[in-house]
Amino acid sequence: MNNSKYILLLLLINLCACQNTYENLSDKHLSAVEANVESMISVNQVGYYIDGPKVAYLSNYGEQLQVKLVDFDTSKVVETLAFENVEVNNPDLPQMAKIDFSHINKNGRYVLVYKKVRSAVFTIDKTLYRTAITSLLRSFTLQRCGQSLNDKVSNLSHKVCHLDDSQLFRPLTGINFPKQKEVAIDTTGGWHDAGDFGKYVTTTTVSIGRILSGFLSANHFMSKLQLSLKDHSTAMPDVLTEMKYGLTWLLKMQHESGGIYRKVAGKKWPSLGAPNKDLQQRFVYGVSTDDTAKFAAVMALAARVYQVYDDKLSLQYQKAAELSWQYLLANENFMLDWQKKDDSGSGPYKANATDTEISLNYDNDDRLWAAAELYLTTKKNNYLVYINQNIGLPLNVYEWKDPAALGKWHLYNALCQPYSEKFCSKLHRQFIDRAELALQRSLVSDYAIANDKFIWGSNKLVAEEGLFLLIAYQLTNEKKYAQAAIYQADYILGANPFSLSYVSGIGENSVKNVSHIFARGEDVYIPGLLVGGPNKLAQANVAPKNKGILSYIDNAKSYAVNEYAIDYNASLISLLIELRTLDIKE
Numbered sequence: 232m233n234n235s236k237y238i239l240l241l242l243l244i245n246l247c248a249c250q251n252t253y254e255n256l257s258d259k260h261l262s263a264v265e266a267n268v269e270s271m272i273s274v275n276q277v278g279y280y281i282d283g284p285k286v287a288y289l290s291n292y293g294e295q296l297q298v299k300l301v302d303f304d305t306s307k308v309v310e311t312l313a314f315e316n317v318e319v320n321n322p323d324l325p326q327m328a329k330i331d332f333s334h335i336n337k338n339g340r341y342v343l344v345y346k347k348v349r350s351a352v353f354t355i356d357k358t359l360y361r362t363a364i365t366s367l368l369r370s371f372t373l374q375r376c377g378q379s380l381n382d383k384v385s386n387l388s389h390k391v392c393h394l395d396d397s398q399l400f401r402p403l404t405g406i407n408f409p410k411q412k413e414v415a416i417d418t419t420g421g422w423h424d425a426g427d428f429g430k431y432v433t434t435t436t437v438s439i440g441r442i443l444s445g446f447l448s449a450n451h452f453m454s455k456l457q458l459s460l461k462d463h464s465t466a467m468p469d470v471l472t473e474m475k476y477g478l479t480w481l482l483k484m485q486h487e488s489g490g491i492y493r494k495v496a497g498k499k500w501p502s503l504g505a506p507n508k509d510l511q512q513r514f515v516y517g518v519s520t521d522d523t524a525k526f527a528a529v530m531a532l533a534a535r536v537y538q539v540y541d542d543k544l545s546l547q548y549q550k551a552a553e554l555s556w557q558y559l560l561a562n563e564n565f566m567l568d569w570q571k572k573d574d575s576g577s578g579p580y581k582a583n584a585t586d587t588e589i590s591l592n593y594d595n596d597d598r599l600w601a602a603a604e605l606y607l608t609t610k611k612n613n614y615l616v617y618i619n620q621n622i623g624l625p626l627n628v629y630e631w632k633d634p635a636a637l638g639k640w641h642l643y644n645a646l647c648q649p650y651s652e653k654f655c656s657k658l659h660r661q662f663i664d665r666a667e668l669a670l671q672r673s674l675v676s677d678y679a680i681a682n683d684k685f686i687w688g689s690n691k692l693v694a695e696e697g698l699f700l701l702i703a704y705q706l707t708n709e710k711k712y713a714q715a716a717i718y719q720a721d722y723i724l725g726a727n728p729f730s731l732s733y734v735s736g737i738g739e740n741s742v743k744n745v746s747h748i749f750a751r752g753e754d755v756y757i758p759g760l761l762v763g764g765p766n767k768l769a770q771a772n773v774a775p776k777n778k779g780i781l782s783y784i785d786n787a788k789s790y791a792v793n794e795y796a797i798d799y800n801a802s803l804i805s806l807l808i809e810l811r812t813l814d815i816k817e
Contacts, residue, residue: 269325270348272298273678276725276738277363278354283813284714285333287343287350288678288726289314291325295346298330303340303352310335312343319677321779324728327677351725351732351739360807361456363724363737366759367804368442369458371473371797373757376430376480376506377419384459385758389749392506393428393513394419396495400514403486403568418495418515421480425796426747428506429496429577432484433631436525438801439474439481440600440637441629443529443536445808446470452811467540475544478533481526482551489558490518491526493568496577503752511576517568519581520559524597525634527555531604532641552605556614559601565594580631585687585770590633595621603638607645615652618642622654626661628695630688631798640702659706666703669696670715677780678727679718685779687791690733690764693719694802701809713813720806723761728781734803735760735795744787746771746794751787760795761803 269291279285289298300309314328330343335355343350373382379391397415421430446453446468458469467475484492493516501509530552538545569581582591590596599621606614622639629636639658647655669681673696681696682689697719704712718726725732725740732738735745736758743756750757765783769776773789776782783792 270345271730272330272343272345272348272350273726273728273730274343274350274353275721276351276353276732276740277720278356278359280359280717280813281336281338281355281357283333283717285331285335285355286679286718286721286726287330287332289328289330289343289345290728292328292345296328299344300332300335301342301344301349303342309337309341320675321677321781323778323781324677351730353725358811360811363734364804364807365456365458366737367734367761367800367807368456368470368473368759370757370759370795370800371422371438371477372458372460373759374422374424374797375476376421376423376428379507382459387755387757389505389753390507392509396430396513396515398512398514400516400573401570403517416483416492416515418480418483418492420476420483421495422477422797423506425578426745426750426790426794427577428501428509428748429494430480431494431578431580432481432491432522433493433525433580434796434798435477435481436522436529437629437631437634437637438797439477440525440529440532440634441798441801441805442470442474443532444637444641445805446536449808449812453808467537471537471540474533475537478530478548481529482547484515485526485551485555486518488561489523489554489556490520490562491523491555493517493519493522494577494580498572499576501576501748503748505749505753508752516573516577519567519569519594520562520565521567521594521597523555523558524594524601525631527552527559527601528597528604528634528638530555531601531608534608535604549608552601552608556601556605559598565592585768586632588627588632590625590627596624596627596633596635599624600634600638603642607641619654622657626665628692629698629802630691630695636699662699662702662706666699666712669699670703670712672696673700673715673718678722679715680722680780681715681719685765685767685782687766687768687770688763688796688799689766690723690761691796691799691802693723693764694799694806697806698802698809701806701813704813716806717810717813720803720810723764723803729783729785731785733762733764735762742785742793744785744793746787746790759800761799762793762795763799764792766792 271290274287298312302309312332314330317327317329319327338356340354342352376393381388396418424431424434453470454468460469495515497511497513530548534545534549602614602617624635627633643658646652672683673679673681680693682692697716700712700716723733725738732741735742742762745760765780767777767782769782770791771789773786774782774784774792
């Protein structure tokens with residue numbers, strides 16, 4: 232079998248019941264294989280804004296160059312749409328056409344139909360994404376550690392887990408630690424990250440940072456979201472109650488010196504099963520300056536956000552942030568207390584054979600984020616001095632490898648509209664240049680994605696590139712940036728080579744086999760999880776390697792492409808939140 236036919240077969244295998252005739256639109260779907268067809272229509276399965284761009288893709292079509300737009304509820308043909316072939320960059324992709332129906336501006340539920348093949352159902356409306364955002368946020372609740380789970384929304388349950396997260400893996404090493412007194416440290420709580428039960432400061436901080444930033448941007452919308460929390464309180468919005476759960480755990484990870492322990496996990500990767508069945512001893516691992524800086528940043532940000540709801544809690548966050556900054560001042564150089572055996576049962580989240588970015592060799596980017604949030608919270612000049620000295624650092628995608636972009640945006644948003652600091656023009660240029668790079672990638676790439684790195688967690692990068700594009704739209708009001716940002720959400724939610732929504736439970740044809748120890752071990756389905764997506768290295772040796780956008784398979788054993796992580800969700804949540812604020816017309 233040649234490569235093209237092999238890849239096409241993988242596409243068809245990944246399809247899950249999403250093609251049917253429009254004469255029977257409400258029938259249970261047949262897969263492409265069952266229907267004995269090879270064409271596929273890929274759409275954003277959540278939907279499209281009435282006044283925004285609406286693009287879908289048709290693969291492997293014949294001589295007929297028309298697609299029907301059909302009202303799903305009435306089965307009536309709304310319009311017959313013409314389409315044209317588009318050149319693909321990936322030689323393993325099948326023949327593909329772009330279907331543009333941006334002129335359709337009547338709300339409703341629709342499908343696109345080509346011969347006997349139909350797309351997944353999608354909506355056209357003035358508002359979108361509330362349900363998707365809520366589901367993505369609720370995934371944090373479903374990942375809570377140190378609690379039992381009895382969730383009436385998802386019907387998921389397990390007994391209380393990991394109540395003895397306390398033992399140091401080894402004595403602390405590094406600079407300026409007081410004589411060690413701790414025998415055991417209470418680090419219960421927090422969220423299980425990814426598909427296993429480890430808990431990491433680095434991903435917890437950047438996840439909370441993203442979501443709190445979204446809260447500041449769309450306070451009215453976020454405040455009204457109902458997450459069905461058992462600890463729901465009228466004193467603060469559910470979103471902040473959930474983020475508080477993670478912040479409370481982070482506070483436990485702070486050493487009395489201000490340094491921050493990196494993670495909590497066992498010596499071995501846990502076996503398949505519910506979290507309460509993971510009975511191995513779990514350990515607290517050493518301190519690093521980059522994690523300490525991320526902690527200081529998110530605590531300072533949280534101090535601003537929570538001040539409206541709980542003055543005492545806000546002050547606690549601020550004091551914790553300032554203590555960690557003092558630790559950073561006492562440890563001016565990058566410091567990591569790490570040994571190879573630390574990663575025998577958990578991810579390193581540091582420079583390693585897979586993660587080789589230059590930013591992982593220093594912590595200036597993490598410290599810049601901390602200085603930015605601390606300055607905006609305290610207005611103390613010493614933080615501004617550090618900012619001015621380091622503002623020229625490269626503007627990279629916001630992630631655990633380099634979180635500086637969020638600090639830079641918060642500085643710009645607070646201080647540069649109108650300009651009040653000398654670094655404003657530099658930041659403005661950085662954001663526009665970075666968004667222009669994303670735009671150019673989107674214009675020439677298959678499925679209009681702005682990310683060209685098909686690595687572990689590529690879907691997160693797609694969402695973050697979308698956020699750069701939205702910043703440029705806010706700064707310039709040029710609709711080309713907003714349109715490209717919309718295409719990033721389209722791709723994640725179904726407008727991709729697999730016609731698959733990469734978020735479990737969102738869309739008619741969503742990912743089914745998330746690589747998740749709880750889900751696999753108990754044969755349960757966990758909704759609201761964004762999976763990592765195409766990864767050319769495909770380290771689990773299940774998905775096809777070196778196929779770019781096609782290096783993916785919906786297989787629970789393929790952890791390198793189909794595992795979820797809390798920071799993936801946070802990036803998509805923020806993208807969808809910002810898209811809700813758009814006012815763009817064709």
